[in-house]
Amino acid sequence: MTAATAAAQAVANAAAAPADLVQTVDWTAVAPPVIAAAVALLVLVADLFVPPERRRLLGWAAIAGLAAAMLALLPLRAGDRSTFCLTTDPATCSYTADHFTLAVQFLVLGGALLTALLSLTETAPGRRGESGLPAGEYWFLLLSSTAGTALLPASRDLATLVVALEVASLPAFALVGLRRGDRLSGEAALKFFLSSVTATAVTLLGASFVYAVTGTLHLTGIAEALPDAPDQLATLATAGVALTLVGFAFKTAAVPFHFWVPDTYAGAPLPVAAYLSVVGKAVGFTGLVLVAVVAFPAYADVWGPALAVLAALTMTAGNLAALRQSATRALSAVRLLAWSSVGQAGYLLVPVAAAAYTGAAAIGSTIAYALMYAVVNLGAFTVVALVARTRPAKRIADFRGLYAARPGTALAMAFFLLCLAGLPPGIIGLFAKVTVFSAAVDAGLGWLAAIMAVNVVLGLYYYLRWTAVLFRAPAPAASPEPVLATPAGPGNGASATAAAPGNGALATAGNGTLATAPAPASTPPKDSAAPVPLPLAAALVLTTVAAVALSGYPQLILTFAARSLF
């Protein structure tokens, strides 16, 4: 509410100026999020008229929309457009399509496109006698969330930022809880919703404090006004800065705001988990970058060390928890990816913290790392989705012998995991880590670099353990491995209590998909016989080709690390 009135005030201020009341809108500049939003509405309406057996078309329409939105980035590649500027001050704009915006929008739209490919089979009706996810709602929610996330990096005032944040988040809650009649899914959505709403409220409070101090909502205006804030408002300003940052730290799943991640990922439909791990993460770090680096450079001495500590805690907590995932537990593959995404979020934060010391140029390392992470993490989720078709328990142990059944898929998965670990042959993962390291070393954050070094080793342990499973001989069918569904199983910190009802739900779930979970080993491994659906194959090929191409020529994304994006 505060932001809404503030926004109204800002608009009123602008309108009061004796200038042209009608702004011209640069539609080309705003095309990417607008196309995504328009297609979202289109799909929602079309859902009413399309007969159920042709609902598949909706998915393809959504994919076409996302592809069109990505194409709309092409005319903007000079990175000099901006629109919704103040009539009094044409340099202050609410929407800017600079290189930072374009890179993040590319990441978001590309990530959403791959998610959509993964989702096509989930929304398909009739799989295993299950209705699948409701197509119209699903595509609408996915596209709306994408539109919000694509708007976020372009927004250059706090009101737009918060609106974009909400547009990105609200559909995500619904996406997580979309699987009807699944307790795990509902619980995950509620957990996600409650913690996210709290964070948004905190952000809003912080934004209102900042507005109260500076009298402007535009990020550049705040940056100019904050150092000159009156002394008696200093506490208010500091509180406002801190609270705003906390909200975005939550979205990035930084420690101590990370506890929702594993349960949410495990409970959500798999493509949604993939979406959250990549696009959801982009929401957090772009917001953080915009607020910290663009709006609050005056407080760099406060948020710099704070973010550095946050980064260290986040990567350590994420990696330690990922390390403790038992391979034979149900959903352990998704949980491991969830925890590892917390760890990776820590790496993403390192250059942001470094930017406090060396300036905004360090942000490029975050973008480069995020692009690498998006490609390989979505690739890994694709393989998990592929394996889950024949072994729905989504355990790491289910990947045993994948090389024997599907050599290509197994090699791709090994490549993705080694990229995430940052070891050759995953060259792009290695060099993305090198840029992050060099940002830290350049900023004089030697201790953070050292902690990150230890974390890379921790990460290697669980990624390589998974990689090794891929190449082991297939488990003999005669010895079914028991699924650890005991409530007192090897839990991991915060998620231990939540995991117990989760597993209970698995065992008692009425729907057909999960009923096979307790005894997956008893079903004969017929992986090689099952055909791979076209969309999954396309997603796998896309991510593999991208990851291999990037490894051969890392300059493609590292170019972001070498120049200023703003």
Next chain:
Amino acid sequence: MIDISPSVMQFLLAFVVVGPLLGAAAALLPAPPGLKGKSPDQAVRRHAVTVTGAVLAAAVVLALGFDHHQPSRMQATTDIPWIPALDVRIHLGIDGISLPLVVLTALLTFLCALHSYFSPPPGPSPKAFTALLLVLEAGTLASFAVLDLLLFFLAFEMVLIPMYFLIARWGGAGRRAAAWRFILYTLLGSVVMLLGLLLIGLRAGTFDMVALATDNGRSLTVSVQVIAVLAIGIGLAVKTPMWPLHSWLPDAHTAAPTVGSVLLAGVLLKMGTYGFVRIVLPIAPDGMRVFAPYLAALAVIGIVYGSLACLSLARTGAGGDLKRLIAYSSVGHMGFVLLGIATMTPTGVNGALFANIAHGLITGLLFFLVGAVKERYGSADLDTLAGAAGAALYGRAPRLGGLFAFAAVASLGLPGLAGFWGEMLALFGAFQPAEGLSRPAFLTFTAVGAFGTLLTAAYLLVVVRRLCMGGEPAALAQETYRETAGGPAPASDAAAGRDPAPRRAPVFAPLADIRPYEAAAWAPLAALTVLAGLWPAVLLGLTDPAVQQLLAGGNQ
């Protein structure tokens, strides 16, 4: 020696680095018609021999075409930008320091491929084995050929995954834990090394080793150099390995398949010492000067520690595994290499580089031989093999026994064989260390290191006696062993066992002597050991000018 045009040399070096990678990719594909061989397994093992053979041939031609009058000049250089954003260039080149290591790597890998063609290690598919072996070769060769710090790091990391899988999939008992220990230790070391490399690169403004070496640390403050040397040194010291960071090595060697042990000892360890010579010495000399006494102290501790560990493993009843024993002896030998480097003198560094090559040849040979013994007896446990009376290899397989004795004697540094010169020069360098280093301290290190050579001789002679000598049929030897287990005087056991056994044929259980393919794989190593021992100038003539130049301010 022969005149080869620069562009051909350039191509050859690029082929040496990239060839194995292409070969690894090709190994995963089905064999083309006409090359199918007797079976897919045989075809892929032959593929390994072909590719490593081609790489060895290229390396030999490279050595022949190398301008031996200017070994300090970088030759066969390629320099193309790869990642402008990080200022990473594909900068390849060889000089007198790296050329011997490139040839050694190509040779050892080829011999390993040859060996595993005839005696494939037990384990899963040979296809994966071949691919991993070739990736390992590419990584090792690349780390000796690249002249860019980040590329060096990439090559350094490239060997980890193949070696992990070689140990974890084709190894012996306890292989999984050993493989984990190997990869976690070395990765932690190399990530710390990356921080040091980045510090140097960012502060000096370039990652190019040649430019940095020419600069000789002038653009880096002493404090930056100290931190960088500490970080890089830890990474390299884990790899070398330096006491007390060596504890991954014995397990890895014990568990690894023969081929893995040979490559691990023969070439992978050299990447650590090579890094010291190529990066630390010329690029951060001031930082190195601060740490040199500590490095030397740890090096001589490693010499003595490695020898004492070997002595205790060689005792009767200690249950010492031969592979573990040779692994510990590597700790000692690499101690000499580190001592030579720590002197920061041309003599010491030349000695270090010589000892590097000698250790690669001799320890490679020893691991081959121990692998052969293990294959024949089914165990590498010294007590099981020798009992109390000795395994009597001289009698049962005279050629194998003789070659083992030869390798052991070479390893202990007998003058006239390769092991001698490196250790002698390293000690000689430590006797008169570079200016600015404490001479009394280094004199102490020289004395301790010289004492270490005595200990080395002691354990190797004990091993030769227990493994090669003895005169009893196995059954009687077992009995004697049981009676005197833990007895203080193993020599009297052997004497006691000799009398009751009359010379009847067959006194010794029949044991296969050296097979032709084994002779083919081992002969080059033995021959080169003799050559390097009798004619050290072959190597020193290559390394000395390059070392002089590196220490004085980089290469051109």
